[in-house]
Structures are given as structure tokens and as C-alpha cells.
Amino acid sequence: MLIVLTLLFVVAFAAPLIFRKLGRSTFYLLAAVPAGGLVWLLATFGRYTVADQHGVAGPNAPPSQVVAWIPQLQLELAFRMDALSAVVSLLILGVGALVLFYCARYFKADDAHLGPFGAQLLAFAAAMFGLVITDDLLMLYVFWELTTILSYLLIGFARQRLAARRSALMALMVTTLGGLAMLVGMIMLGQTAGTYRISELINRAPELLAHGTVVNIAVVLILVGAISKSALIPFHFWLPAAMAAPTPVSAYLHAAAMVKAGIYLVARFAPGFAGTGYWDAVVTVLGLLTMLVGGWQALRQFDLKLILAYGTVSQLGLLVLVTGLGDRDGAVAALGLLLAHGLFKATLFLVVGIIDHQSGTRDIRQLSGIHRAAPALFGVALVGAASMAGVPPLLGFVAKESVYEAFFQQAQHGGWADWLVLAGVVAGSMLTFAYSARFVWGGFATKPDAEATAFKPVSYAFLASPAVLAAATVCFGLWPAPVDAAVQPYSWLFPADGGIHLALWHGVTPVLGLAALTLAVGALLFRYRREVARFQDSTIRVVEAERIYRAVVGALDEAAIWVTGRTQRGSLIFYLFVILTVAIVTPVSALLFIGAPWPDDWVWFDSPVQAIAGAIVIAGALAAVRANKRFLAVLMVSVTGYGLALIFALQGAPDLALTQMLVETIVLVAIVLALRSLPARLWLRTPGRYRLLRAGLGLAFGLAMMGLAAVAMASRTAPPVSLAFPELAYEGGGGANIVNVTLVDLRAWDTFGEISVLALAATGVASLIFVRGRGDKRPRAVTVATGSVDRMSELDELGHRSAAVLTARRFATATRDAWLVAGRTLAPERRSIILEVVTRLLFHSVMVFSIYLLLAGHNLPGGGFSGGLLAGLALTIRYLAGGRVELAEATPVSAGVLLAAGLGTASLTALAPLFFGGEVFQSAIIHFSLPVFGEHKFVTSTIFDIGVYLVVVGLVLDVLRSFGSEVDERSESRPRHPEHGVPHEAPEALEEGVAR
Amino acid sequence: MTVNLTLLVVMGVLFAVGVYLILERSLTRVMLGLILITNGANVLILSTGGAAGLAPLFGKDIPPDAYNDPLPQALILTSIVISFAVTAFLLGIIYRSWILGRQDEVQDDIEDRRVANQPSFDAEDDAEMPAETTEFIKAEAEESPGTPTARAKGEE
Incomplete structure (x- = not known):
């Protein structure tokens, strides 16, 4: 599996060069890489499903590879392909190959920046693949953020358009915010457990949960990462905005792959942590809310792509909800729905891409009569939408029924809250049917008040990818056994109870009744769409999360400008005032708090001459302040220097005295030479009140330094380290001049x-x-x-x-x-x-x-x-x-x-x-x-x-x-x-x- | 250890005057202030060496504590020469600022003021955005000055 991962990355890096040679046909070549990976995965699929899913190492464990990287940080390149990884990889590699194939016809041959785009898309597939096969939390974070950055680049592909730039940035900020929270959670969890190996963490979950709050909070933080990536409320707004991306990107990132990273993370942690701490509060409440709000909003959209986007938000809510159930039924239903959703949503996005490409609009108020112009395309779209709506005999129906079954079982064993969840899920699915119908009607129907849209014929190569996906939807709907076989092993991670299977026909059960009810009410909702729309307009509009986001970012901007304006005033003097004040206040208050010792041994001077020299220095310094002629001030400063040389000499430091004399002389000459072209008078004086302030600060600084020096000298307890210097200098250094x-x-x-x-x-x-x-x-x-x-x-x-x-x-x-x-x-x-x-x-x-x-x-x-x-x-x-x-x-x-x-x-x-x-x-x-x-x-x-x-x-x-x-x-x-x-x-x- | 009041006061005065001078706008005075602060720091280091003693020239019969502490001396020696280099550099700056602007004065940074006064509105983030229902906008519509996108770009 490392070969596949490496190959994906390497080809991605080389892609821009290939594009220069082959142009947009390179997409076919790029598509071959994940397609090859898919073939390899299918050939070896049995190895992942028969393995003991709990196993970390050993002959019966899922295949794994570990390369030590930074042992000090417990960072290792650990990879492990179990059933869950394999199932998600199917989607990543399969849809990835089809989307890349589709790109070759979607883009014009002379589109700019195709090389980097192809490279990013393939690199994205690589990062996603790495994300699901890594067994190390920190590596997972690395891949996670890699997908974030690549998604930023991909959404912002049309860099000349404001919408693309802005929504790319929004997606980046929101998902990075969640990613950082997730990183904190991962580190909390990893440090508590002493390992970052995911498989071990899951196996040791009961022991970890005994730590209580730390682990519970860590899990919530990791969930925050998941819900931001999977666009759950309150982070859902970035996904519709990200529709500014090219449609193939939306099909891949926002339907099949990246948004599934959050689902994958929930699925990964569910076997150990489902139902603990705050899990249900986050997963159930947010999942259900997202499902309903997403479906509700999808019914209001006029842009085909936005219908799909809000539909995706809704479906992601359902996916998180069912994945988070944390039992075998939920696990089977979740993976089934994951695959079904990946197939039908990618189909539908690719269909929208074709409509937009051929007609120049995605607005359902302008589109009319497309089903006549492109009957094959209509057929593909119909399959996709029907699967989304849960119409038999498609894979979407199979998955939806198992989801109902899982919640129904849950409700039968649980209380009123579980019945409420089931009701919510059914209601959400009714909305799903309604917006699916709205999608097909809006995109293809002949509308009475609009003339038929001009529509260029669709080539087979262009239609191939969505057609393959639709075929898979039909095929696995009629014959769900292989899908069932693929998703069952993941459910073995959960305690053995229940045990549903994906199948087209379960017999006449209450669940079948629910499915029928869903279809019926959904159809009614569509039939009376005008009334529904009027009702939607008349209700109070929900505050849009995007507005809140923009308000927050705007407030952040305001605050940054305010803080910058208050602190970066552009005045050196202001900065110095602040720095010096801090330099006075901090150490002095520290001294006052710790009760530093005060010296009790004082002398006025070591010798009377020292006192005279000191007086000279002080006089020179004060005169330098009073001097209003440039060179007079310089001379006065020199006086302090020469006086200092005298003090050095008296103290017993001939070297210092000598050096100070020489430096003082040369400095004097240098100053005279350099400043001779400047006017003689120092004409500038700072105004009076500032002078007082400066004098006060200077005085305070001088006094503070005096106090600090006194305390420092009184604090000495050990003999000076330099007592050994004379001996060292003479014996070791071979010289008598110790300095x-x-x-x-x-x-x-x-x-x-x-x-x-x-x-x-x-x-x-x-x-x-x-x-x-x-x-x-x-x-x-x-x-x-x-x-x-x-x-x-x-x-x-x-x-x-x-x-x-x-x-x-x-x-x-x-x-x-x-x-x-x-x-x-x-x-x-x-x-x-x-x-x-x-x-x-x-x-x-x-x-x-x-x-x-x-x-x-x-x-x-x-x-x-x-x-x-x-x-x-x-x-x-x-x-x-x-x-x-x-x-x-x-x-x-x-x-x-x-x-x-x-x-x-x-x-x-x-x-x-x-x-x-x-x-x-x-x-x-x-x-x-x-x-x-x-x-x-x-x-x-x-x-x-x-x-x-x-x-x-x-x-x-x-x-x-x-x-x-x-x-x-x-x-x-x-x-x-x-x-x-x-x-x-x-x-x-x-x-x-x-x-x- | 014994505290020498003369050295302490000399240090305090040098620091006080030095701080007073570096808070001035005149670059020459700032430079002089820095020299004075250096001198003050040197006195501070010197006073940590204790009372006056013998010059630190090794003699076999002299006990190590009879010398004036050689370590602060070595530090001060370094400090003296470094401050010479810094002064020379400041002189270069003063000369240059005089040649370029006829100013011997610390100027306020206008760019900082501009940043502080900028509006928080940024077209990239805050401009109203039209709903786009296709990716295949005609190229000429894209570039014409009337479209909101082009206007937003013009404001940047």
C-alpha cells in the first residue's frame, strides 16, 4: 500500500511536466494511477476483510507497515489497512479515477493552470488515501491538513473570480480551525495513552476512559475536527460556498472524498468512544440538526449545484448520526450509506458539470427541456437522484433501509429520545426525496414559461464517468451482496448484538413501511412545491451561519486594526517609553514581592580620588544635557568617558583604563568628522510637558537601576567564579594578564x-x-x-x-x-x-x-x-x-x-x-x-x-x-x-x- | 558584599541622563544618550567586581581575592569596544539621514499611521458578491470594468 501512496504523490509532482507535453489528455494518464490502485485494492481486498479487525500486529492482523521517523516525538510512519480503511479507499481511488477521467473533457484544452490543477487533484487523492491508511494520530493530522490546503488550492482554481478566492479562504479558515482543535484533542489523547497508534488507542479505549474528563474533552475536540471537515452545523456554511470550485472538484472533494474524512474519523473512533462523555450530545444533536437544516435549505435553492451542496450537508449530518450510533447495525448502515452516497452524489455533481458546460448555466429557472436534448444524461441523472431519494431497487434504497433499520432497532431498545431521532431521520429523508425531485425537475423538465435551453450534444467520453457511477448504483442496488461483504468486517469492532445485512428485500417490515411513507410524503412535498416555497418564505429566516462567520472575521479585522493602531504608533519615542517603563516596573515589582535583601555594608568611596572622578563623570553627564551646541554636548560626553577611564584605573583595571582612553579619543575624532557637515546648534527641543515626562522616566530608571544594583550585590552568597581565573590564566592560558x-x-x-x-x-x-x-x-x-x-x-x-x-x-x-x-x-x-x-x-x-x-x-x-x-x-x-x-x-x-x-x-x-x-x-x-x-x-x-x-x-x-x-x-x-x-x-x- | 555609593550614584546618573537623552528626537542626542547608557552599564558591571584591588596581573604569592575581579573587567573590555562599533554605526546613520533628508531627527513612521487609520472594509472580504450560476462566464464579461469582480479588483 505504500507503493500506491508513493506512486500517487510522485505522479502528482510530475504532473505539471506531463501537462506541458500532452496537454489536457494528461488527465487520462493521471486517472490511470488511482485506477491502478483500485485494481490492486480489489485484488487484495480479501486480506483486509478476513483479518481480525482488532489486531495490531501478528499474522491475523490487518496488514501494517511502520517506519520510525522521529522517535523522540513518538512520530512514526505507521500504516495499517483494515476493513474500514479499505472501504473508504475504494471510494477515494474509484471516484478519484473517474473524476480525473472526466476532467479531460470538462476543461478546455487552452485553460490556464491545468498542470498545477491536475497535480493538486491527484495529490489530493494521495493525501486522502494516506489519511485513511495511516495508523498514527499525528500522521493523520498531517494528511488531514494536507487535504485542507489542497482543497483551498482546488476551490480557488478560478483565481480571477472573487467568489472562488473568498470561498477558498473561508473553507481553509473553517476547516483549519477544526483541524487545530482536533490536533489539541489528539495530543491530549496521545499523551494520556502514551501512544499515538490509532489501533492501540481504540483497543485500549475502556482503560483510557477511566481517566475521565481529559479523555472526554479530547474526544470532543477530535469530533470538532470531524464536524468542521464534514460541514456539520455550525460549520456547514463553508460547503455551499465552496461550490465556487470547478464542478469536478466539488464532485470529488465535496461529495466523495474530503467531506468523508470527518465521517471516517467518527467511524474510526466510534468502536472505542461512541456513547461516552459528550459523544452523543455532539454527534446526535448536531447530526440530526444538520440533516434537517440541510434538507430544508436545499429546497430553497435555484442553483443545481447548491441544491446538491445543501443536500450533501444534509446527508453528511445523517452519516455522522448513523456512524456515531456505535453498534453493529449502525456500522453496517453507515458504511453502506457512505458508499451509496459517494456513488450517487458524485454522479449528480458530474451531471451538473455537464449541464453547466453544455448550456452555460445551472439556474433551474433558465434550464428547460434538457431531458429531450440529452436523454442519456437524463437517464444517468435520474438513477443518481432516485438513489439519493431512496427509491428501490437502487443502492441508495438499500442503504437507506438499513439506516432506518439501525435507528428502529435503537428506538425499540431505547427511550423516547431514540424514537425522536428516528422520526427526525424519516423527516429528513422526506426532504431528501423532495429536493432530489426538485433537482431532476429543475435540471431536465420542460417548464411551461421558459423556452428550451440551447444544449450542445454530450460526447461519450464526457458522459462516461457519471454513467459508470450510475451503473454501479444500479448494479449494487440489485445485487448488494458484495457491498455487504465489504462493510460487515468493520462492524465486528463493535460488541456482538443485532447484525443487519444490506439486502434489497428484507420482507414486509415496519422499516419498509417507513421507507414507503418517506417516498409518499416526499412526493407530496414535491407536488405541492409552490405551497412549500410560500411557507418557507413566510417563516422566519434562520440566521445564516455565514453571516456570523463574516461578522466574526470582520470583528477580528477591526480588533487587529485597533490594536495595531494603538500599539504601532510609528513613534520611536513612544516605543521607548513603553519598553523602558516595563523595564522599570517589572523588576522593581518583582523585588518588592520577593522581599529582596538590602545591603547593610556601605562605603562612600574606595578612595577620595574616586569620589573626585565620580564627580567629574556626573558633571560631564549633566553638562551634556544642558549643552545646546552639538560639539559641546559631544565633548561633555567625552568627559564622562575619560572620567570613567580614571575610575577604571583607580579600581585596579589598567586594561580597561587604557582601552577606554583610546576608544574615547577615536570616538571623539569620529564624531567630529562625521557630524562636521551638520549645523552647530542642536536646535530641536522636545516640548515642555514631554521634557518633564522624560526627566521623570530617566530619574525613575536611574533610581531603579541603583536599587537593583544594590540588591544584586547584597544578594551574593557564593564566592565569585573568577577566583579560579588567576590560576587558570597562568597555568592553562600561559599568561599573567588575567583579563x-x-x-x-x-x-x-x-x-x-x-x-x-x-x-x-x-x-x-x-x-x-x-x-x-x-x-x-x-x-x-x-x-x-x-x-x-x-x-x-x-x-x-x-x-x-x-x-x-x-x-x-x-x-x-x-x-x-x-x-x-x-x-x-x-x-x-x-x-x-x-x-x-x-x-x-x-x-x-x-x-x-x-x-x-x-x-x-x-x-x-x-x-x-x-x-x-x-x-x-x-x-x-x-x-x-x-x-x-x-x-x-x-x-x-x-x-x-x-x-x-x-x-x-x-x-x-x-x-x-x-x-x-x-x-x-x-x-x-x-x-x-x-x-x-x-x-x-x-x-x-x-x-x-x-x-x-x-x-x-x-x-x-x-x-x-x-x-x-x-x-x-x-x-x-x-x-x-x-x-x-x-x-x-x-x-x-x-x-x-x-x-x- | 560592600556597596560603593560613589559608583552607585555615578551609574544612576549616567543611566538617568542617558534615558533622558535617548527619548529626544535629535539623533545626535540619541547617540550621546546611548554612549552614556553604555558607560553606566560599564560602571554597573565594574561595581559588581567589588572594592578596588590589585590589577589582575598574576603573581605567584598574591591570593586570588586580592585582585580586582578580572571577569567583570573582561566583560567591560568587550563592552567598550562594541559600543565604539555601535557609535560608529550610529554616526553613519546620522550622516546618511542628514544627506538624504537634511534631518537630524527621528521621524515618525508614516506607514504605521496609515495602517492605524485604514478602514476595516476590504473589497476582497467584504464586497457584495453576485450569485454565480455557471463556471463558464464569457471572458469579455469577466474583464469588462462594469462587473463587480473587476471593480473589486480595481479597489485593491
Whole structure:
């Protein structure tokens, strides 16, 4: 059976390709696959019916196959073909093959998207087949939702039509809702039982039911899935709406296959769970109600397809009702009706498809005289409709009689409620007769007030599928023995009592009388259809469930918009307010509730200098708020940074102090470079009441953090983990600088993550400024004319010649560069001889010192970070003294290469130990001796530090090239504005910014 | 453990001022606020390291608790350099927003406002739908602008 399943899926996947070659005739090929499956199923049918239906494994059990998939989730590909699976599979494969065959004539050769359609239809057959043969609850859910999704695609086939799109979505939402409820129920059941194997669950039902409410609720949730799929009240509205699907889809999905999935599920669980908990309440009440409402509504329809759709709803109600009876009679009757319904309803849908195809309408008020135009079609339809109405000697009658028998037996042994159910079923069947008659009359009769509809002749190939189905209906009506043999084994799952058989003639029984009564009253209902219609119009209309659905969905939309509108205000400040408030309130209230310890050991400061440094930091921070000039504010923030460096130094953290100083300096330079084109004044101020609010929030946040920090420190009970670090660093890491060893060895993963962030940020900066590319190619000095870079205009803003500029130019006559490589390229008025000389003297020493910091860092303050920052600072000086060409000369290697080399080095250090049988980031200590220098010790983690160094240099270089060189070049290439203080229109700058 | 009031107050002030600044519209001030918050966080981490101690340079005779705790130091070192990278990135953003829009200001997201003000009516879901009694609608009727379907599509 797995071969059939696989074949169905594989051919479905390949279908679009075949369609490209063969066009719509591919449908014949596709039909052959389920037809082949049907042949195989019939050939092996005996194996499923003779087996012990309770059996899970063993020679006498139904054939099964189990493939482990995810054992941790108890998810396995378990398949098992028992009698129930086999009977439903007959319908799926048989009707599937006929519908696919029918499609080849139904669609036009040049219809768009036929390939995907054929694939979906066949895949649907595969999913249905998988659904009925799987023995695992979770797999069943997977197939279940697969059919839901495919049905969405199939209903929405005519995607250009609003009706198709909307009803496809509705069917999807409703059945998925039920599916999710079912999933919850399945998981509850599976977890309670400890297994997801369906056959075991059913066998162990009595033991499970002892768990009480959990299992009862689980079963109800699973039933919710079933009734949503089978379109029972209150979910019934999706099925009539789904008639927007192409008619073959309706014939297959909405008559024979998908809606039967719900019936299958009820039938699957009935042997163990029928009559328990809330089963009867759901199954009996909803089933009966659906049957009556569906039949009632079918009588009001004018669209042939809608008559069938409401008829299907009605029949599904009956099917659920009889399947849920939970005894042998019910089981036989249910499967009999299932097959009969599949045959006649598919026939009728296919007939409607032909009528629509040939005449262009399904409206019974427009159709007239079709029985003359297409007598063969009329014959087929008559058989189907008569079977639906329960007219002997057709299969529908056989099934209907056994259904009556089952309910009659139930009523005889039960109370008044069971008699009520029987009465309801009979009444529903009368309605069924009436709408069946309405269907035939509406579709085929010659109406006095309408002229005969134009009707194209029907080809044999087109008529073949419904004709085969109708023939089966007649054949098995006259000779129901094979059907009886097929459906009996399923009933063995129920306790042995009763035991009806499907047969055409049971003798003169009360049930036969009921059947006759049904026909008679049904005929009367049809005879007096005008009066019935008038009565229907005069009664209060039932609230349409679809309206409720749309109201619910609409309310959901409204709520979503409301919530989105209230929360997504588009204001960053609003978001920050919310986030920060939560960040204050949550931990503080947690502290208050748990009664956190308050520190009792306070000191004012560790040393008086610390207090002074603290005062500097506070003063800097407060001044930064007051500052209304941009660079003043920046400077004040820098003051806090330098003050912090002092605090670090005092605390006993030389590495931090060093790094903080270097970073603060470079940040200051970077800010000045980046923000130089912005106006000097910070002119924007938030209005007063917001200022108070912000100040309040800031204060609260500061206080909350202080409280949290105090409590956190008072809560410490264990000694710090870092007490072991000194020993670890020296013995394991081979370095005396504990902080540095921590970074490059003990916590090397952190550092690796960090330098990745640095590389990303550097690339981000370069991308933001250069926009296209990283701008790694800068002009070299030889190509740049002397004194050409960053020239000031010779005329000042008043139009006078600027004396200072002229004087500077007169002095700058030397073309040879005495101090720097490219200092000459800078415009004379920009040059500073002192800066150039100092740079010349300092640069190389600083670079050497940075390398010293890098290498010594393992034992003394320093390391890759501070070394790299210092090298970056040296480059900064070069840039400031000699301009952008000087910077390009100073760095023959581009920033991108530096970043890549740094990350590469670090990664190699991480991975290299693996080749020596070590772990990632494991370091080795190598001792060696050099002449003159003596004994030496080399730790491999130093190489990692070199990677860090390179990345940091690359980051600084990117900052310099972007905010320095590139911004220089841009401001040079556009006219300077005399006053930066006012935001003004600058179209050329805008264009330039966008263009780059 | 002993709580150092100076560090605690310095941290509190840095956080308070930082929060005050990032709630501002000026991007430059937001950036400065972020720098201050980073500094505050660093002070917080530092204060968890306990009282001032020896620089964490290993000496054989020094007991491990005589050093200032090296673990917070390593964390702060990471934090300092990362915040440099973040600041550089923010500078890039400020420059870019200035070049593109002559604005040094956090803008409100207009798209969010538009979403909040949209009507809940959606033609796809809510338009009245004519009953169709055939699948074989003529192609030209389908495409003509007068049909409700076409109108509904036009509104999308």
C-alpha cells in the first residue's frame, strides 16, 4: 500500500511536466494511477476483510507497515489497512479515477493552470488515501491538513473570480480551525495513552476512559475536527460556498472524498468512544440538526449545484448520526450509506458539470427541456437522484433501509429520545426525496414559461464517468451482496448484538413501511412545491451561519486594526517609553514581592580620588544635557568617558583604563568628522510637558537601576567564579594578564562573537557612507596634483580675495614632500607644518608601540584591542596631518582586507587545534630559545589576539575612510554653504546622496 | 558584599541622563544618550567586581581575592569596544539621514499611521458578491470594468 501512496504523490509532482507535453489528455494518464490502485485494492481486498479487525500486529492482523521517523516525538510512519480503511479507499481511488477521467473533457484544452490543477487533484487523492491508511494520530493530522490546503488550492482554481478566492479562504479558515482543535484533542489523547497508534488507542479505549474528563474533552475536540471537515452545523456554511470550485472538484472533494474524512474519523473512533462523555450530545444533536437544516435549505435553492451542496450537508449530518450510533447495525448502515452516497452524489455533481458546460448555466429557472436534448444524461441523472431519494431497487434504497433499520432497532431498545431521532431521520429523508425531485425537475423538465435551453450534444467520453457511477448504483442496488461483504468486517469492532445485512428485500417490515411513507410524503412535498416555497418564505429566516462567520472575521479585522493602531504608533519615542517603563516596573515589582535583601555594608568611596572622578563623570553627564551646541554636548560626553577611564584605573583595571582612553579619543575624532557637515546648534527641543515626562522616566530608571544594583550585590552568597581565573590564566592560558587571557583563551568564544560584530559594524559604516561598494580603491599620491586636495575658494563669501589663503599659497612652493608621503597634495591653506613634523616623528613609534602592546598583552596590560586602537589612532594622526591621500598611502591594505584577515586568523586559531586532536580554541604553549633574546615562551592564543588586532585596525580604518576621506571628497565636490545653522533646501546634495 | 555609593550614584546618573537623552528626537542626542547608557552599564558591571584591588596581573604569592575581579573587567573590555562599533554605526546613520533628508531627527513612521487609520472594509472580504450560476462566464464579461469582480479588483 505504500507503493500506491508513493506512486500517487510522485505522479502528482510530475504532473505539471506531463501537462506541458500532452496537454489536457494528461488527465487520462493521471486517472490511470488511482485506477491502478483500485485494481490492486480489489485484488487484495480479501486480506483486509478476513483479518481480525482488532489486531495490531501478528499474522491475523490487518496488514501494517511502520517506519520510525522521529522517535523522540513518538512520530512514526505507521500504516495499517483494515476493513474500514479499505472501504473508504475504494471510494477515494474509484471516484478519484473517474473524476480525473472526466476532467479531460470538462476543461478546455487552452485553460490556464491545468498542470498545477491536475497535480493538486491527484495529490489530493494521495493525501486522502494516506489519511485513511495511516495508523498514527499525528500522521493523520498531517494528511488531514494536507487535504485542507489542497482543497483551498482546488476551490480557488478560478483565481480571477472573487467568489472562488473568498470561498477558498473561508473553507481553509473553517476547516483549519477544526483541524487545530482536533490536533489539541489528539495530543491530549496521545499523551494520556502514551501512544499515538490509532489501533492501540481504540483497543485500549475502556482503560483510557477511566481517566475521565481529559479523555472526554479530547474526544470532543477530535469530533470538532470531524464536524468542521464534514460541514456539520455550525460549520456547514463553508460547503455551499465552496461550490465556487470547478464542478469536478466539488464532485470529488465535496461529495466523495474530503467531506468523508470527518465521517471516517467518527467511524474510526466510534468502536472505542461512541456513547461516552459528550459523544452523543455532539454527534446526535448536531447530526440530526444538520440533516434537517440541510434538507430544508436545499429546497430553497435555484442553483443545481447548491441544491446538491445543501443536500450533501444534509446527508453528511445523517452519516455522522448513523456512524456515531456505535453498534453493529449502525456500522453496517453507515458504511453502506457512505458508499451509496459517494456513488450517487458524485454522479449528480458530474451531471451538473455537464449541464453547466453544455448550456452555460445551472439556474433551474433558465434550464428547460434538457431531458429531450440529452436523454442519456437524463437517464444517468435520474438513477443518481432516485438513489439519493431512496427509491428501490437502487443502492441508495438499500442503504437507506438499513439506516432506518439501525435507528428502529435503537428506538425499540431505547427511550423516547431514540424514537425522536428516528422520526427526525424519516423527516429528513422526506426532504431528501423532495429536493432530489426538485433537482431532476429543475435540471431536465420542460417548464411551461421558459423556452428550451440551447444544449450542445454530450460526447461519450464526457458522459462516461457519471454513467459508470450510475451503473454501479444500479448494479449494487440489485445485487448488494458484495457491498455487504465489504462493510460487515468493520462492524465486528463493535460488541456482538443485532447484525443487519444490506439486502434489497428484507420482507414486509415496519422499516419498509417507513421507507414507503418517506417516498409518499416526499412526493407530496414535491407536488405541492409552490405551497412549500410560500411557507418557507413566510417563516422566519434562520440566521445564516455565514453571516456570523463574516461578522466574526470582520470583528477580528477591526480588533487587529485597533490594536495595531494603538500599539504601532510609528513613534520611536513612544516605543521607548513603553519598553523602558516595563523595564522599570517589572523588576522593581518583582523585588518588592520577593522581599529582596538590602545591603547593610556601605562605603562612600574606595578612595577620595574616586569620589573626585565620580564627580567629574556626573558633571560631564549633566553638562551634556544642558549643552545646546552639538560639539559641546559631544565633548561633555567625552568627559564622562575619560572620567570613567580614571575610575577604571583607580579600581585596579589598567586594561580597561587604557582601552577606554583610546576608544574615547577615536570616538571623539569620529564624531567630529562625521557630524562636521551638520549645523552647530542642536536646535530641536522636545516640548515642555514631554521634557518633564522624560526627566521623570530617566530619574525613575536611574533610581531603579541603583536599587537593583544594590540588591544584586547584597544578594551574593557564593564566592565569585573568577577566583579560579588567576590560576587558570597562568597555568592553562600561559599568561599573567588575567583579563587578556580571559578574552583570548578562557572566554574566546565571546571575543570571537565580538570581533564578528566589529566587522559587521565596520561594513555597515562603509555601506552607509559609500552606499555602493566599500570604496576600497583610493587615489594614490602620485596621481594627485600638489595642493589640489580640499582647496578653499579663493574668494570669501563677500567676494573679496582671502588674504590668508593667498599668503598660504605663496609659501607652499616646494613640490617635494619633506615630512609625509602625501602632505604636498593637501591644499596649502590646510597644511600645518608642525602637525606634519610631529606626525612624522610619532607615527612609527606609535605603530611599534601598538605591536608591543599586542604582543606583551598576554602578560602585561595591553592586548589586541588596545594595540589595534592605538594603531588606529596613529592612522588618525596621519589622516589629520596629511589628508585623505596620506591615509590611502599609509594603508596599502584596504579595510575590507584587514577585517577579513583578522576574522580569518581568529577562525584558523579556533579550528587549528582540531587537527592536533584538541578542542576549538584550545591553546598551546611553545617554549623556544633565541640567540641574544634568550628563553621564550609563545602561547598560540596570541595569534588569536593578532586577529583581534587586525579587526580593530580595520574598523578604525573604515571609520576614517568613511567619515574622513569620503565625506571630505563629497563636501569638496559641492559648493560650500556659508552658514550651516539653518536647515535649508539642498537639492544638489540630496541628489548626490541618493545617486551615490 | 560592600556597596560603593560613589559608583552607585555615578551609574544612576549616567543611566538617568542617558534615558533622558535617548527619548529626544535629535539623533545626535540619541547617540550621546546611548554612549552614556553604555558607560553606566560599564560602571554597573565594574561595581559588581567589588572594592578596588590589585590589577589582575598574576603573581605567584598574591591570593586570588586580592585582585580586582578580572571577569567583570573582561566583560567591560568587550563592552567598550562594541559600543565604539555601535557609535560608529550610529554616526553613519546620522550622516546618511542628514544627506538624504537634511534631518537630524527621528521621524515618525508614516506607514504605521496609515495602517492605524485604514478602514476595516476590504473589497476582497467584504464586497457584495453576485450569485454565480455557471463556471463558464464569457471572458469579455469577466474583464469588462462594469462587473463587480473587476471593480473589486480595481479597489485593491
